[in-house]
Amino acid sequence: MSLSPQQAAAALDDIDCVEQRTYRARGYAIASPYLILWGLIWIAGYGACAVLPPERWGMAWLPLVIVGALGSTWFGMRARSSHAGSAERSSFGQAAVMGLAIFAFIAAVYYLFQPQSPLPYLIFPSFVAGLVYALAGAVARMPRFVWIGAGVFLLTLGGYAFAPQWSAIWAAAGGCGLVAGGLWLRTV
Amino acid sequence: MAKPDELIHQSLRLKIMAALHAARAEEGIEFSRLKALTGATDGNLGSHLGTLETAGYVAVAKDFVGRKPRTRVSITRAGERAFREHRDYLREVIESGG
Numbered sequence: 001m002s003l004s005p006q007q008a009a010a011a012l013d014d015i016d017c018v019e020q021r022t023y024r025a026r027g028y029a030i031a032s033p034y035l036i037l038w039g040l041i042w043i044a045g046y047g048a049c050a051v052l053p054p055e056r057w058g059m060a061w062l063p064l065v066i067v068g069a070l071g072s073t074w075f076g077m078r079a080r081s082s083h084a085g086s087a088e089r090s091s092f093g094q095a096a097v098m099g100l101a102i103f104a105f106i107a108a109v110y111y112l113f114q115p116q117s118p119l120p121y122l123i124f125p126s127f128v129a130g131l132v133y134a135l136a137g138a139v140a141r142m143p144r145f146v147w148i149g150a151g152v153f154l155l156t157l158g159g160y161a162f163a164p165q166w167s168a169i170w171a172a173a174g175g176c177g178l179v180a181g182g183l184w185l186r187t188v
Numbered sequence: 189m190a191k192p193d194e195l196i197h198q199s200l201r202l203k204i205m206a207a208l209h210a211a212r213a214e215e216g217i218e219f220s221r222l223k224a225l226t227g228a229t230d231g232n233l234g235s236h237l238g239t240l241e242t243a244g245y246v247a248v249a250k251d252f253v254g255r256k257p258r259t260r261v262s263i264t265r266a267g268e269r270a271f272r273e274h275r276d277y278l279r280e281v282i283e284s285g286g
């Protein structure tokens with residue numbers, strides 16, 4: 001068997017292409033349950049914000065965030081037991097650090113700008129989430145994350161622009177976008 | 189100099205081995221996902237998996253999830269070695285300029 005450099009290069013390109021597709025599919029499969037879980041939490045949380053007075057929003061979100069943290073921990077443990085490598089361990093640690101950094105960033109922005117209306121409290125986290133998904137997708141070369149981030153961002157921004165009085169509903173719709181995105185990732 | 193592996197070099201078998209090698213830390217890849225990753229048809233994939241299995245490069249496991257049959261394919265140690273050696277051969281061909 002004798003190959004020319006061109007044939008060898010074409011075969012290596014095929015290998016590289018399939019490997020990238022495999023890594024991407026694996027990343028999507030790992031991320032899918034997180035998106036679905038947090039999408040459902042968003043829907044419940046912002047749905048509660050739509051019907052409760054602002055002073056009770058914190059009480060509505062607290063148990064939901066606890067459920068989300070516990071669920072995420074369980075997904076992480078399940079991923080570690082079914083995938084023997086250390087990559088999932090580090091990605092779970094990275095996700096925890098990212099979550100804390102995003103929470104700190106949103107809290108700092110609220111502290112800095114002291115919004116007088118409750119609407120920014122409803123809308124701003126969706127913008128940040130959209131940005132984070134789009135950036136993560138661009139960095140990790142996972143284009144579906146970019147589409148999910150753009151979808152959440154545009155849905156929330158568009159809703160706020162046309163009917164700001166329904167901001168909680170638009171934010172909840174962003175949660176629907178996450179659920180749909182999580183289901184979409186499972187189709188790879 | 190690494191040796192070429194004619195059995196692996198066939199286009200679809202090379203893609204199958206690349207996907208299974210990339211997913212070697214997992215408990216195999218399901219048949220339907222492998223089909224999507226390699227762009228193969230059912231019959232084509234089944235036929236080439238049979239060839240690779242006979243050579244001892246892949247292992248095929250069949251079980252049920254509820255009532256649904258599931259086929260998982262994974263790369264064997266011999267398959268990993270053969271794939272890496274063939275990939276090294278391809279790199280050497282490029283470096284040596286033929």
